[in-house]
Amino acid sequence: MKKEILYIGLLCGFLLGFSACGDFLEEHSQNMAYVKSVTDLDEILIGEGYWPSNVNMYLDTTYDDVITGWGQVTANMKNFFPYIHLMDDDVSEYLYGNGGGSSEKNYPRLKAAHVHHWQADPFLNAENVEIKDENWSAVWRRIAAMNSVIYQLGLVREQGDDPQTCNRVEGEARFLRAQYYFFLANLYGRPYCKATATTDLCIPLKTSEDIYMDYFSRATSSAVYGQMVEDLQRATVLLRGTEQTTKYRTNQTAAFILLSRVHLFMENYEAAIACADSALANREYRLRDLNEYTGGSAVYVNSPEVVFTHSQNMMAVLHGPVYARGKYASSFTSSDDLIRSFDGKDLRLKAFFMQRSALGDGYRCVKTRLIDEGVSDILAIRIPEAYLNKAEAQALLGLDAEAINTVNELRSKRFATENLSAITENGEALVNFIRDERRRELCYEGHRWFDLRRYAVNSVHPFEKEIRHVSYAYTEGSNEVYSAGTYVLKPYSQDMAAYILPIPKYAIEYNEGLLTNEIRPEREMIVE
Known part of the structure; x- marks a missing residue:
């Protein structure tokens, strides 16, 4: 074999800075070295490709690990970008009424204040202490691992290793690389705009297995999304006929759904429909009829709707209230705007949410109610998305009747028959x-x-749309909660930079100016 050792740890120099490289090399060198067969690559795929899931994660994770790890990678818990849930219009702050204003009880909220308020530097807590964005480096390590796995598969194929296993491992590696690029592009790059994709700057693009010390800049949206499409198209071929032995390993259906999503983002509507149809053709997966829901998790790992999942579910932390050291702590909750969007007869209100108390103080998201049911709140792929990708693409193509039929297949499982109103739009x-x-x-x-x-x-x-996040506080000397003011995110066309997370400082410094960030404005609270 031409290359027996994968030195992908050296690739930490690519965009990451060297602060974490030593630990990475030390921790993973035994796994990454001396690849002899596709079996070795399969093990690397499991250890270095898939994001760790959180089955029973709280058994060995302290409260401090959970909170200090909300945007970091810690020894006991590896969170995949939980702040995705804190920036949009579905979330609101939640102060527990018996909080007394102590920093301990407000820690989750204070830790995430800057990202929730779209501040110039979102990776500071309310006391302006840096929260290092380790997710960036953690994802790039996985991309580097997948680059090397894909390259090494070409070598082990020459040795005559089992072709079916080689195809499966490469298909999974390509899927994971595309999924990670998708999230990086949509967090740290501009949104894909069909008219300007060839010139809009997105994120760096690295697919070579070569190990070298170099500096990198942002690639265009067209190049990054083109790579996603290439990887996922290849994955759908390589994973054909592969048996899925666990929902924690991806398969062809998941690849078709993610490819459908990417095409939808790129406005390739016919392709989005075709990929969704390919996913829906697999009758192993189907919509769960919520008319039969009697309690428990609406989304669970062995649900017929769940195609694939890895990574954690953080909603138990983000939507607390978190129970810490014998006390409840403040956190986040569902926005009134989200809850009002549901028809009162929509069965998802009961299946997806739990009212916080008899006082009527908001709703927690409890799609996955039990930690050990192990479905990610970010990286899971469910069959309902295929229906929604297809319906939106049809509607954008002007195929109104077809779009209505598609979305009604989903809605028929979310309402009692007598409550399913006709779509007249x-x-x-x-x-x-x-x-x-x-x-x-x-x-x-x-x-x-x-x-x-x-x-x-x-x-x-x-x-x-404009998004408004209310900041709450306690009345001094009492437990009464009141609105202190509002932070406002203007529509994208007026506030573009705030919709793009900054690449971490350590990556900017390492690349000596070749990587740059949009200038995000400081945001003042509006007292009304």
């Missing part, structure tokens, strides 16, 4: 209806923030 109103349906069905699954960005630059029916 057409044209732009129908597009908006389907987008609202997407919001309701996929809330707190890592979609809403990205969808708001892409709606703003859509060439057929653009949509943008």
